Amino acid sequence: MFQDTVVIIPAYNELDTIFDVVSGLRNLYPELPVVVINDGSTDDTALEAGRAGAIVINHSFNLGYGATIQTGYKYALCKGFKFLIQMDGDGQHGPEDIPALIVMVKKGECDIALGSRFLGFGDYQSSFVRSAGVLFFRQLIRLLTAIKITDPTTGFQALNREVFSLFTRDFFPSDFPDADVITVLSRLKFEIKEVPVRMYPSSGRSMHHPFNVVYYLFKQLLSAFLIPIRSHQTYLKE
């Protein structure tokens, strides 16, 4: 099932969780290569990830969440992988949900499968701000693309090579690739599907959730509204 597939985990100061996340994956799927991209952590995240059996790529300094997963895409592209799974390093995502995600992409039912915490496994509790944000981006994506995405900020995804090679281009945001990236994919006619996944409580601060909510909202809004008036060439520029 995991031929030509790689898991990438962006990590910034995830010392408490990274070992369990990587070893959990390695135990469950020994044949699946796990790549941890250490985004200039100030603790021993890289060491722990390596000890658990991950291939570790180290950024010289902190670049941000988007740039970190993009390093994973670039690695997967240059190593010739055909499929890619990305998940967070804070233990929020369960490795047992990986087959459901990757099967969708491998069967060709979609180009990108997004793991949604709001479909089926309904025990996920989130903060008011986060719920409001999710609701807002759902509507925004719906408005811009006419597709319904229940969990637009999910970091648990499976992608095929066409999608992750597109994401290695310069348009891909360095900070928070969420609603804007989904909108780009939809505009370029990629097939997007959601798959129900479990979401465990985050054991620490996730780098996917920004502190600066106002900046995040502004940035997503601006880029999402610019997408329809941008030329397709913007996304194909190296």
Added chain:
Amino acid sequence: MTTRQKVFAIVIAVSIFLLILELVRRGKLKEEYSWLWLLAGVIIILPVIKYEILAWLTQTIGAVVHTTALFLFAILFLILVGIFFSIRLSSLSTQVKNLIQELAIARLEIDELKRGKADT
């Protein structure tokens, strides 16, 4: 424009010119960025050479006194310089990001090669 004002403007413009040339000579400022500041020097000297330019500008924008036009265009110039640098900064940060990513992947490959060599 009084002689005192003219002398002051010329001193400022010449100082900017000399400072920029010196910075370029010492290699602290690249030639490609120097033109912007040399242009600033020329703009300061313009009203000294031909005061009518300032008078015309003031009238065109509907200002009452010349100083308003002067300050307005000075601020406008600084805003444009700021935008120019923001553009440069955006492209530089993309370049730095790409470099760090490539370096990180290359470093991993070097480590793997070294390890492979050590094993054989």
